[in-house]
Amino acid sequence: MKIIKEFLAPHTKGESLYVDDLPEPSNLLHAFVFTSTIPHGKIVKLNLEKAEKSPGVCKILTSKDIPGENQLGRIIQDEVLLVEDEVEFVGQPIAIILAETKEQAKNASKLVEIEYEELPAVFDPREAAEKGLFIAPSNTLSNGDVDAAWEKCDVIIEGTVENGGQEHVYLETQAALAIPDENDKILIYSSTQAPTTVQGTTAKILGLDMNKIEVDVKRIGGGFGGKEDQATQWAAICALGAYHTKRPVKLVLNRKEDIQMTGKRHPYSSDYKIGLTKEGKIIAFEASIYQNSGASADLSTAILSRTLFHSTNSYYIPNVKVTGYPCKTNLPPFTAFRGFGGPQGMFLIEAAIDKAAEVMGVPKHVLQEKNLLNEGDEFHYGQKVERSNARRSFEELLKETNFEQKKKEIEEFNQSNKYMKKGLSIMPICFGISFTSTFLNQAGALVNIYKDGSVSVSTGAIEMGQGVNVKIRHIVSLALGIDPERIRIESTNTTRVINTSPTAASTGADLNGKAAEIACNRLVERLKKVASEKLQVQPEEIEIKEDYVYVKGKKTELGWNELVNSAYMSRVNLSSQALYATPKIFFNKEEKKGKPFAYHVFGAALTEVTIDCLRGTYTIDKVTIVHDAGKSINYLVDLGQTEGGLLQGIGWMTIEQLMYKEGHILTNSFATYKVPNLPFTPEIKVKFLENAENPEAVLKSKAIGEPPFMYGIGAYFAIKNATRAFRKDKEWVYSAPLTPEKLLLYLYENNS
């Protein structure tokens, strides 16, 4: 409580600082990004003369002003910071206008003269695939022998599944402030989940060594993946401005700019084939998955591989062949978003099982339960399930919700109500924890103990609301044996902790928490030695807890402050750095087999909805979740992640709809892109599995950031089930989001 309190109190007072809240340097310049207004074409004329003369303008920069490499791509080098001659999406940055005020920079942008030669544009992934437009080769994961397996199946079903994208709607928009330092060094305050990416990419763009760029992040106002790779360009733009003008430069996108220019969750369109025995055992699953990757790679290939990894969700399927195609379209590069391709894969398999259940005339939950992972089952990527809680959480959910009774009640309700129908659906999840690029599974920490006994902790983790700093503070407090009040978690800074991985893949607390723990343990060893000399006992007999030194379990007079001071006086190193690298994980990229994940997170949720068949509207009534949080480090943090993740997932499946017209996004504001709000929120009941210690992570906990998002998928099927209680004579099209429009049209449109 104490830890979370000190962490949240400044939030409630509006005293937590985000990039745009930092005191502005006196000679600050404001950047405005001039962007493409067409989805695809060649720039045939770009005249900046008038704009340059506009009041307040200091300088306008284009790709020609980039001293280093004009390149943002992290996995694949295919994305420029500033367009050289060909624009590939609406909102692609072409020029940077630097002026004394925001308004002046914006006004000047209206004077930029540009002409394009338009080229054909593609927005649909299947159309791109037909035309051979890919950002990378396809990727296949398989096990068993799918082709041979079909013969053994009693039921074979084929179908198509589609899902839309999703705008992150982090409340703090993309923002950066670059301040020139002496000797060509630049300090960047960036709202990023990946300070090292910002540092490395900016250095490359400016042709500087990484040690010339320092990135500092106190916290960010929401990320959800949207600031993993796509915070970089805004920071690089500011740094480029600072490089040329030797003045500080700030860029804070407004909401419309942010929605127009930045990437979102990937829309997918997939074909699948699933085969089962007549008893309901899934024998084979095959899918061709078309990912709308957008105009360049960004993280799309990594996201696509996670889709493939999670395309069997919590089920054991002996024969699997899933192929993903990253399709190049003329939309802003789609990017990471909570779940990182996992949700798309899980929606696909859930839709396939749902259809199989319909065809076979059995309840879906029966098929789900029959195929749940058991201990030792092997995933199609070669990893064996360890400490599977798939079945346990599913069964506890059935019990917790009195499922059979509830189902009966709903059937009765539906029989006695003509226009109001209720539906429910169970959504199990199994989510692998670790970056699927093994090398990223490392984190550093630096723990300093000042001579007054206060402690300062730096790690590579970015605090974005997921509570990673709360957890780290708790870990450090336990490891050092002192009151959390003495511990301060510092900003994330590339000069203090180097070569950080992005805070992503739910690994923030696992990796950085462990690194902090290791650093603390080293300090404790040194302090114990000091204490043992002082107290004339053996170091092994010493324990530091509750701010005091204990010998053989007995409290001594020697307190933390005195101990620290003695160590200082004895010239003991009170600063410790550590690296944690997740052990035992590997993935063979040729064979596509290995153990990519340190462990899996399991759980199951029951979603209950009511639909109004007269008006085509729905209410998500209640979601009950049984979740495997390991041994939770902080209950409130984990509860918040579970409830919040769920809600984002429901939003993705229901009301969050991106609409475009010829590559221009139409849903470019909060007035047109609707996310869940308070009245939309269902009653949420969360139960964490008891006695679920996880030996693979710090303090036996489990990662929590992403997995709960996928419980939201249950809302789709619950609405669908309610709908089928009103109308059954028409084939269901598995397409998300399931908006009120789709619902009403399904209810009343003719079969044709």
Next chain:
Amino acid sequence: MKFVLNNKIEEIDAPLGSSTLDFLRKKGFTGVKEACHEGECGACMILLGEMEESTVKYKAVTSCILPLGEIIGKHVVTIEGINQEKLTPIQEAIVEEGASQCGFCTPGFVMSLTGFFLNEIFVKEDILTAIEGNLCRCGTYAAIKRAAEKIAEKIKVEDLNYSARVNYLIELGVIPEYFKNIHEKLEKLNEKLESNGKGTNVAGATDLLVQREKIEKPVFLSQLQIRNDIWEEDGYIYIGALASMEDIRLSEELNELFDIKNDLRVVSALPIRIRATLGGNLVNASPIGDLTIYFLGLGAEISLRKGEKSRILPLKDFYKGYKQMDLEEGEVVESLRIKSKKRFFNFEKVAMRKYVDIASVNSAISFEKEENKIKNVHLSVGGVAPVPKYLEKTSNFLNDKEVNSEVVREALEIADSEISPISDVRGSAKYKRLLVRQLIIAHFMTLFPEMEVKL
């Protein structure tokens, strides 16, 4: 041009038609956050206190779409002006329930909840109403609900008058001591915006400052002699053009005739309903304006004024084409009136998100019943024509009819011939056409619950 900012008198040194949020942030009040700049998210929530006789009335409003002119002579409270040495009970509850994650929206929630207790009208509502206009993308709503319940348990102000309430809230630490002196400060200030010639008429500005970054030459209608209240006269209920949506929603006169309190719950969020005016909604001429559709379905008339001259016009005749009105240069909407007579009425609205969203289609119907027949039928639909659509032919057809499935079916056909929806972000033309049909059926099923519409 002065106002009180938290505990200090401040001078406005920016154009009066520009955003209060931008002004506050430039002054260093960075607890007021910008996330949408269109009144949709509540991150920039402030309290606006206004002298009303012996009291200062507070409302939580979104500062992003509040023109600076509107704060002259008033009390503006930012989160910085709420903070005290100890957390307030509201802040405390949010912390205890973990109802904050990234923290960006949190000051806005605190302001909305604080404002709730400072307003004797709103405080009678469910506390959650106070925060329906605050977005939290981290999705802490479940925790926020738990916090709000705790807060509502702890702070009880329903029966206290203004000064007693202020004292009580200070005692509880909800607001700082200085609130005691605000009335005096404002009185001394005695600042009032002068009416300032020709320019852009500004009412609540809840759409104006969304459409424009700033309003050039604003003429604040609040300074003209246009009423903002609701009154009964000669068998009519009149609504002044400057009456706010929330005042209309809670009006006793109107609630005696129909369930407007509930109907307008689905019209924007409290901070917007507080600012948005009837007149603004009418002259915005949005084909989907909720209030416009509501009153069209009540067969309302409006009064237009130019100088001393007034004229009365049926609301349905006011709209001529997309955003075109029968409104002369210099003429303003003065008031709206409906007959003060009980009648059958129903309002329907379907949007992507039920609360705080623009409708895909909305519709209202009213009629009187004589024996088995319905009379004086008025039926309106929004979002399916260039104007807020009064379904003249359908209404005429329904007049003097005994309602049965056959009649409804014919009415649906006529209605379908009267509309011309287009596909846009609110839905496809096909969907909107279907919605009109469904909502008309919904009208009859609601108003004739015993009847089963067979189609």
